[in-house]
Amino acid sequence: MAVEHNPIREGYFGEFGGAFIPEMLRENVVTLASRYREILAEVGFRQELDALLRDYVGRPTPLYHARRLSEDLGVTIFLKREDLCHTGSHKLNNAIGQVLLARRLGRTRIIAETGAGQHGVATATACALLNLPCVVYMGRRDMERQAPNVARMRLLGAEVRSVTSGSETLKDATNEALRDWIANPADTHYVIGSVVGPHPFPSMVAAFQSVIGAEIETQFAAATGGDVPDAIVACVGGGSNAIGGFVRFLDNAQVRLIGAEAAGEGIATPCTAATLTLGRPGVLHGARTMLLQTNDGQIVEAHSISAGLDYPGVGPQHAHLHASGRAEYVAVTDRQALDAVKLLCRTEGIIPALESAHAIAALSLARFEPGVRVVLVLSGRGDKDLATYERELATPEAE
Amino acid sequence: MSQRFRDAVSNGRPLLSVYMTAGFPQLDDTVRLARTLQDAGADMLEIGMPFSDPVADGPVIQSASEVALENGMTIELLFRQLESLRSSVSIPVFLMGYWNPVMQFGPKRFVNDCMVAGVDGLILPDLPLEEYCATFQSDVERAGLAYAGMIAPSTSDSRVREIDSSVNGFLYAVSVSGVTGATGGFGEAQLSYFKRLSDLDLRNPVIVGFGIHDAPTFSGATAHSAGGIVGTAFIRHLREHGLDVSRMRNFLNSIRPAG
Numbered sequence: 001m002a003v004e005h006n007p008i009r010e011g012y013f014g015e016f017g018g019a020f021i022p023e024m025l026r027e028n029v030v031t032l033a034s035r036y037r038e039i040l041a042e043v044g045f046r047q048e049l050d051a052l053l054r055d056y057v058g059r060p061t062p063l064y065h066a067r068r069l070s071e072d073l074g075v076t077i078f079l080k081r082e083d084l085c086h087t088g089s090h091k092l093n094n095a096i097g098q099v100l101l102a103r104r105l106g107r108t109r110i111i112a113e114t115g116a117g118q119h120g121v122a123t124a125t126a127c128a129l130l131n132l133p134c135v136v137y138m139g140r141r142d143m144e145r146q147a148p149n150v151a152r153m154r155l156l157g158a159e160v161r162s163v164t165s166g167s168e169t170l171k172d173a174t175n176e177a178l179r180d181w182i183a184n185p186a187d188t189h190y191v192i193g194s195v196v197g198p199h200p201f202p203s204m205v206a207a208f209q210s211v212i213g214a215e216i217e218t219q220f221a222a223a224t225g226g227d228v229p230d231a232i233v234a235c236v237g238g239g240s241n242a243i244g245g246f247v248r249f250l251d252n253a254q255v256r257l258i259g260a261e262a263a264g265e266g267i268a269t270p271c272t273a274a275t276l277t278l279g280r281p282g283v284l285h286g287a288r289t290m291l292l293q294t295n296d297g298q299i300v301e302a303h304s305i306s307a308g309l310d311y312p313g314v315g316p317q318h319a320h321l322h323a324s325g326r327a328e329y330v331a332v333t334d335r336q337a338l339d340a341v342k343l344l345c346r347t348e349g350i351i352p353a354l355e356s357a358h359a360i361a362a363l364s365l366a367r368f369e370p371g372v373r374v375v376l377v378l379s380g381r382g383d384k385d386l387a388t389y390e391r392e393l394a395t396p397e398a399e
Numbered sequence: 400m401s402q403r404f405r406d407a408v409s410n411g412r413p414l415l416s417v418y419m420t421a422g423f424p425q426l427d428d429t430v431r432l433a434r435t436l437q438d439a440g441a442d443m444l445e446i447g448m449p450f451s452d453p454v455a456d457g458p459v460i461q462s463a464s465e466v467a468l469e470n471g472m473t474i475e476l477l478f479r480q481l482e483s484l485r486s487s488v489s490i491p492v493f494l495m496g497y498w499n500p501v502m503q504f505g506p507k508r509f510v511n512d513c514m515v516a517g518v519d520g521l522i523l524p525d526l527p528l529e530e531y532c533a534t535f536q537s538d539v540e541r542a543g544l545a546y547a548g549m550i551a552p553s554t555s556d557s558r559v560r561e562i563d564s565s566v567n568g569f570l571y572a573v574s575v576s577g578v579t580g581a582t583g584g585f586g587e588a589q590l591s592y593f594k595r596l597s598d599l600d601l602r603n604p605v606i607v608g609f610g611i612h613d614a615p616t617f618s619g620a621t622a623h624s625a626g627g628i629v630g631t632a633f634i635r636h637l638r639e640h641g642l643d644v645s646r647m648r649n650f651l652n653s654i655r656p657a658g
């Protein structure tokens with residue numbers, strides 16, 4: 001017999017995406033897939049979300065013409081200041097949206113995975129605000145690397161569970177969150193932190209992050225008398241801030257879309273997270289996408305100095321945009337990202353997150369035509385990375 | 400579908416299927432362990448192909464997979480080991496694993512090698528029915544392999560029927576929503592779920608898995624089904640007592656009393 005209704009095979013971007021989930025999760029995933037669009041379109045839901053984005057998250061975030069950085073790089077750069085969102089990154093756009101949605105679906109418990117801790121902090125924040133219990137899974141190694149964010153989550157009332165399986169990082173935290181969801185399908189919603197996972201998460205998270213691109217469109221037009229940017233540049237871990245910046249411009253081929261993935265110590269070394277540059281198609285965490293893996297199909301550990309980009313997969317929509325050539329992806333090394341941190345600090349007085357610094361470094365690798373005007377999504381601020389910066393970057397006194 | 404599997408199911412008493420991980424405890428134990436399990440009284444085997452990210456498994460099977468991978472287990476090597484399977488093992492053998500390693504090996508090549516090795520069927524918990532039907536079923540059925548359709552307590556009756564009519568093999572009824580390795584007993588909810596499945600009068604036999612670890616859970620699971628699968632409890636036994644056949648027989652008898 002043919003399978004008639006096929007919500008699972010609807011969630012494809014070209015050959016990437018889908019919902020490769022055990023039957024135990026099907027009920028939840030199908031409910032989400034069939035309901036989220038209609039809930040997002042409800043006037044009441046939109047009003048509540050928009051009010052929180054404005055009054056609580058601090059939206060719209062500014063689009064700032066970075067003159068000294070522009071001068072230094074020889075192209076006109078505008079920064080989309082997601083670093084000014086409450087909790088310090090774009091992650092809260094998605095976390096607030098999903099926790100509101102979960103409440104609308106009658107879920108009474110929230111779980112999340114986190115790598116750098118930014119998504120964990122955002123989810124813990126949204127849960128405190130909306131009064132829902134929150135469990136965050138985090139790799140044991142990441143808990144050590146990102147200790148201040150662990151403290152923040154706990155202060156916000158979330159329970160942080162240390163994950164000791166596998167490589168003890170983001171990939172394993174995601175496995176553990178999926179296992180929790182399999183065991184608690186009736187009351188729990190899993191707030192995935194990027195445009196990854198089974199359908200409908202990649203589309204749903206993109207919908208919540210599309211506010212970034214919508215604001216860019218309006219603000220850029222206002223700043224330039226009605227123009228559209230020549231390029232959008234963003235870093236890509238799972239790829240949510242990048243998709244958020246890209247979606248509005250996907251159909252306008254005049255706009256170059258450039259993603260910066262983490263090359264770690266370099267794409268010729270095994271210590272890398274450059275999934276699109278080096279990966280092959282496979283299935284992980286519910287989606288068919290590009291993955292760093294062995295010939296035998298075992299997922300390999302990624303490496304990046306930035307915990308938020310340290311993931312061996314990537315959102316399926318990026319895999320498709322890469323395959324179709326609509327977006328370009330450049331691989332940025334740890335060193336290049338650190339140099340970019342310094343550049344932004346010294347030219348603009350803005351300390352970026354390590355993740356966002358990959359996008360800044362990509363500006364020099366993207367070979368822009370003279371005169372172009374570029375919008376860079378500055379996804380987060382660098383407070384969480386201060387220990388790394390102190391260790392890796394010479395201070396003026398030390399120079 | 401293989402006669403071996405048909406015979407095992409229609410043998411009269413509830414079938415005891417045992418899960419083992421390929422390449423565990425030692426890399427070369429796969430076929431020796433399969434034969435020992437057969438000698439100890441197992442009616443059917445599920446050989447797990449280890450994966451780095453087994454989301455449907457609890458800590459015990461996760462760690463067996465990790466050891467197997469550290470030992471050097473691969474699908475390529477598994478098929479080399481299985482060349483000698485049918486010289487000593489006559490009970491049905493299913494391969495169980497996650498889709499990515501199969502996808503990388505090549506689905507067509509995979510079913511072909513299964514056929515050559517004398518494997519009877521496949522269990523792929525993260526390949527949903529829709530994907531199976533769209534991309535893999537024709538290869539599986541051309542090779543004459545059985546396929547397990549997974550069912551959870553949340554699966555509606557109409558969905559159970561849809562799965563039942565789409566696969567040829569068995570319905571793998573997951574006892575509780577959860578990963579492998581539960582240690583509690585079965586309550587009313589589970590027992591009535593097993594009964595509900597049996598009342599649906601399905602084409603394929605139902606075999607219950609996840610959480611079966613002693614006589615009460617096995618008999619509860621099989622009162623209304625064709626059999627039960629023991630996984631985590633066996634891996635625990637294996638870790639403690641190794642491949643000793645008489646101890647293994649005692650262990651299996653403690654779950655399904657001999658007779």
Ligand SMILES: Cc1ncc(COP(=O)(O)O)c(C=O)c1O
Nearest residue numbers: 194237238239240241308379380
């Ligand atoms: C500041 C910041 N930017 C970017 C990312 C990467 O995520 P995504 O690619 O989904 O935007 C993270 C993840 O932790 C982050 O904290």
